[in-house]
Amino acid sequence: MSKVGVYKIDITPPLGIDFIGYHRPTGVTNVDERIYATAFVFESNTTKTVFISIDNIGMLIEDTSIIRQQIAIELSISFEEVTVVYTHTHSGPATVSNSEVVKAYKTILINNVIKAAVKANENVELSEVGWNVTVGDIGVNRREETTDGKVKMGTNEKGIVDPRIGILAIRNEATQKLSGAIVFCTAHPNVLKADSDILSADYPGLTRGILEQVLHCPVIIVQGSTGNVNAKYRGSMKAIQQMSYALSGHVLTMIPSIVFKSISKHKTISTKYKMDLKDIPEPENIKRIALSAEEQWGVNTNKWLTEMLNKYSQHTKKLSIDMEIQLFQINEGSFSGIPMEPFSESALDVQERLNNKLAFFGGYTNGYLGYLPTEEAYPYGGYEVELNPVVYGPITGLWMPPVENTAEVVVNKVLELHKC
Known part of the structure; x- marks a missing residue:
């Protein structure tokens, strides 16, 4: 048995709701595009798993867990077999606030995401899946070195970026028409900045719209290890178009050479890791x-x-915090994710050690804690290493940065999950 079901649901908030991503003195005053949650349900002979994408910078782990727990109950699967990823748009609605509007929206959002998973499960049909990967120039390393041996937010042309753009495509077995696609890429969805008052899914939203018009099926964009990678083009609606045209163009070049097969190798598993924080x-x-x-x-x-x-x-x-590391695998390709913002070096490390260009590793998975720099980044400091816990720690519980070797430990645990 090889079945897949897909369902897309509107999660656009009311005007006036607070933003999250950049501070704006006012809330959402205009809607550039509506935002969505999309659920995929994969079934093989022995396994059923759910993969969901939500247009949001990243909800807290406890809120994401409510979504996963309820879906697990509704579909009679385990909590660990539900994956929730966030597109990480910096122009989306807040879900953590004392505001009654935000609280009400979060309740509606959670209910709609659960509904999407239930509907996707009702829509399962005999399907085939296929992977492909290419490379594209859509991201730039943002840790620019300064004269004092530190870093600032900027552009580091020599800095490492994971250039891979991947796709997991699904098609109906009988009609051979596409029924869904999951795109993997690495570039921060922060094209629109603090001077924008427009609700937007950023470049993932427009890319998705372009691809859905051409492919006639739901599409989601999954972020890789973007902790040190900005979008190549930034600051305007024109920049969103540039990002979206570039990304969608690369995706469309891969479609003709995808080889479709029934689902054979299929699992979604996770492990918990007690992550030590710096003193x-x-x-x-x-x-x-x-x-x-x-x-x-x-x-x-x-x-x-x-x-x-x-x-x-x-x-x-001595501080520590529990973190889940999850692996979603379909046939020869995979995505492993954590509720953090890892650096591109970690994703490339996973790819190299597995010797598989279809092994993707990213963040914004099952919630949000903060950044996961590589050990080599710590001496340079900067926002991702030192200041992010100050900004978001009181909300997420990541009060201090992880200890220096954490990224290496996480990569090793990802490799262990692949061996299970």
Whole structure:
């Protein structure tokens, strides 16, 4: 048996709701495009798994777990067999807030995502699947070195980027018409910046729209290891078009050479990892880090500063947080994901050690915690290494950066999942 079902549902919020991704003084005032959640249900002889994409920067793990738990109940599968990825648009609605509008929207969003999975399950049909991969120039390393041996947000032309663009295509076995496609790429969906008040799925949304018009089936865009990779074009609707035309063009070149087969190798499994965080620094350094975050990102750091000083005074220097690492595999291709923003070096490491260009590794999977830099990035500091926990730690629980060798440990655990 080889079956796949797909269902796409509208999750557009009301006007006025807060943004998440960049601070805007006002909420959403215009809608450039509606946003969606799309669910795929894969069935083989022994396994049923769900793969869902949501247009959002990334909901918290606890909210994502509610989605996964309810879908698992509805479809009579295990919690670990449900994968939720986020497109990571920086022009989407907030889901964490004391605002009644945000709370109400989150409830509707969760219910709609669950509905999409149930409907996709009802839509399963005999299907074949096929993979393909190419390379494209859509991302740029953003960790620009400065004269003092550190880094800032910018452009590092010599920096590493995972250039792969992959596709998992699904077609109806009888008609041989496409019924869905999952596209994998690596470039931050932060084309629109803080000066935009438009609700947008960013370049993944327009790319999806282009491909759906041509292919006549639902399409989702899955982010890879974009922690140190910005979109090549940024700052305007024209830049979104440039990104989308480039990405969709690369995807369309792959379609004719895809070889379709029945689902044979099929699994979605996960493992939990207790991730150690760096020691809380001395009070002087705590204050310095908080001040840097305020100056560079314009955020209120009082909560982080107070919490860190309290923990230090209580001699609570050792911190850790549980993290799930999940593998979704169909035939010869795979996507392994974590609720963080890993660097491209980690994705290329997975590909090289598995000797498989169809082995993708990315973030924004089953929730959000923060960044996962490689060990080599730590001496250079920067937002991804030092300041992100200050900005989002009070919300996600990642109060300090992971210890330096964490990315290597995570890659090893991904390889272990492939051997299961």
